[in-house]
Amino acid sequence: MAKSAPKKRQTNGYHSRVYGLSYVGLVVAVIFLCFSLTPSLMPRPGLYQGLISGISMAIGYSLGVLLSKVIRWAFTIRISPKVQKGAWRTLVFGGSALAIIFFALANTWQQEVRELLSIEGVDQTYGIRVAVLAVIAFIVLLSLGRFVARFVRSINRRTSKYLSPKVSMLSSILLFGVVAILLFNGVLMRLFTNVTNDIYSSTNNETVAGAVEPSVPQRSGGPGSYASWDSLGRQGRSFVGRGPSTSELSEFNGTPAQEPIRVYVGVQTAETAELRAKLALAELERTGAFERNILVLANATGTGWLEPQAVDSLEYMYNGDSAIASIQYSYLPSWISFLVDQEKATDAGRALFDEVYSYWVKLPKDTRPKLVTYGLSLGSYSGNAAFTSVSDMKNSIDGALFVGTPSSTELWNTITENREPGSLQILPVYDGGRTVRFASNEAEISKDPEAWRYPRVLYMQHASDPVVWFDFDLFWSRPDWLSEPRGRDVSPRMNWYPVVTFWQVTVDQFFGVTVPNGHGHNYPDTAVAAWAAVAEPAGWTSEKAVKLQAIIDTYSNE
Numbered sequence: 001m002a003k004s005a006p007k008k009r010q011t012n013g014y015h016s017r018v019y020g021l022s023y024v025g026l027v028v029a030v031i032f033l034c035f036s037l038t039p040s041l042m043p044r045p046g047l048y049q050g051l052i053s054g055i056s057m058a059i060g061y062s063l064g065v066l067l068s069k070v071i072r073w074a075f076t077i078r079i080s081p082k083v084q085k086g087a088w089r090t091l092v093f094g095g096s097a098l099a100i101i102f103f104a105l106a107n108t109w110q111q112e113v114r115e116l117l118s119i120e121g122v123d124q125t126y127g128i129r130v131a132v133l134a135v136i137a138f139i140v141l142l143s144l145g146r147f148v149a150r151f152v153r154s155i156n157r158r159t160s161k162y163l164s165p166k167v168s169m170l171s172s173i174l175l176f177g178v179v180a181i182l183l184f185n186g187v188l189m190r191l192f193t194n195v196t197n198d199i200y201s202s203t204n205n206e207t208v209a210g211a212v213e214p215s216v217p218q219r220s221g222g223p224g225s226y227a228s229w230d231s232l233g234r235q236g237r238s239f240v241g242r243g244p245s246t247s248e249l250s251e252f253n254g255t256p257a258q259e260p261i262r263v264y265v266g267v268q269t270a271e272t273a274e275l276r277a278k279l280a281l282a283e284l285e286r287t288g289a290f291e292r293n294i295l296v297l298a299n300a301t302g303t304g305w306l307e308p309q310a311v312d313s314l315e316y317m318y319n320g321d322s323a324i325a326s327i328q329y330s331y332l333p334s335w336i337s338f339l340v341d342q343e344k345a346t347d348a349g350r351a352l353f354d355e356v357y358s359y360w361v362k363l364p365k366d367t368r369p370k371l372v373t374y375g376l377s378l379g380s381y382s383g384n385a386a387f388t389s390v391s392d393m394k395n396s397i398d399g400a401l402f403v404g405t406p407s408s409t410e411l412w413n414t415i416t417e418n419r420e421p422g423s424l425q426i427l428p429v430y431d432g433g434r435t436v437r438f439a440s441n442e443a444e445i446s447k448d449p450e451a452w453r454y455p456r457v458l459y460m461q462h463a464s465d466p467v468v469w470f471d472f473d474l475f476w477s478r479p480d481w482l483s484e485p486r487g488r489d490v491s492p493r494m495n496w497y498p499v500v501t502f503w504q505v506t507v508d509q510f511f512g513v514t515v516p517n518g519h520g521h522n523y524p525d526t527a528v529a530a531w532a533a534v535a536e537p538a539g540w541t542s543e544k545a546v547k548l549q550a551i552i553d554t555y556s557n558e
Contacts, residue, residue: 023087025064030095032060033134034102035497039109040504041466041490042511042520043119046129049106052507053130054137056500062145103127109493116489117464117515204233204331211241218259218287226282233266233328235304240264244312246320252548253319260315261287261323266304267331273347276327277355284356289323292369294535296324297356299349299375299383302337304328307376309524309552310403316548317528318537323369327352334378349382357396370398372535377467377521380405387411390436393457399534400457403523407471412459425480426463426487440487441518442529456534460523463487466508467521474502489519527552
């Protein structure tokens, strides 16, 4: 008996498939791939660009499949086999040619970004490496997606016995979604948090090279301190165990220097933010901090780190007649702290400020120190949380310096959204610049100083800083900074694409500190000018500023 001919796969309309792949899905995947290769804020190594492209392709493919199903559901469209065959040929050859062109352009675009940031360019194999990695990532994610689809269909087969087909499928998808969310939040997120805590808690117990247990009472962890050296954590020990000596300060200023006061309370010193803040206040009283010229409440990053260039600059400028206080709220890197410790960051910022301010405000105005708040990155997020408005800052402190502020910071958002019409998002003008100003370089800091009243608030932010411009809204909406003229170190060819730009800027954050100072998330080159603008000491000169910045420029990024 003759064998029957094998059944042909149905390939009608927009849901046409070859080897199980959706035509519309592949079309959208190719479009997303091309978008993903366009430049963003930071240069991207081949590995990360490959991952971005692979993820973008997978998301594009999923959206294309969904679009195909919606069209088939809404319309009855029949396309002849001949037209379908031609469409597939066009996709195979046209899509491949388009992808090759964009992979070649990726080399040019990455070269342009690197030139804007004054770093070494890429080699000619960059596009090839990205292509290979993108295809691998796409295949892996596609396989994962198909596994999910099979799982949903298996649920649907069981529920269809009791429900109508459409209700059954919808219920199956919702059930899978609920299970996935519960699994992520209840198991995977907890596992991620536990593993990272284990890893970084051991790191927190280390001591960085060059950090020496203080032998003077003016530092936490030293003689008479309420906070033991061992409890300060890695970054706390680095902060109090290093810094300019009195001889270095005296040599720079030409007059005898005081021992700078550095107060730090770690997460192992006290259990809660409130207790750590109270202990910090006790340390400030013990060390005589309220008799100094300036008191800085320095809000740390996720790990508890304070930038040496910033804190050392201030001590040089005041010849040691200063006090700097900080409390730790986490030992996780900022990107992880941002995910799991945001509330801890805001609690720490509020607790430290409220505790110190309640004591400071009762002191005689003519003898108490200038009270200034400072924060870099997640530290800025923490420091901003102490205030409800610009008026609140004006009435509470003598100055504020916030550097590389994340866009999720509520007060920063309020100021930026209420900027004067015509001013750019990357450089907002708020209330004529009378109290709050934004700058990215020394020239912008020093612009029109007569109109800048005290107390001054300064936000330092680069147009190329992905920490500042990352926002979950990038997933579905174009930000103002990509509708306006690009910043000086941002490629004019950077544009916004749904979904894709979100992933690009997300990955950019990992490279924000790998570029030269003055770009990305690196601000040491303006540390002196920024402090001088916000809290200039008596007798400060431009000659001293140039001399000090030259010293700070010798520091390595840590």
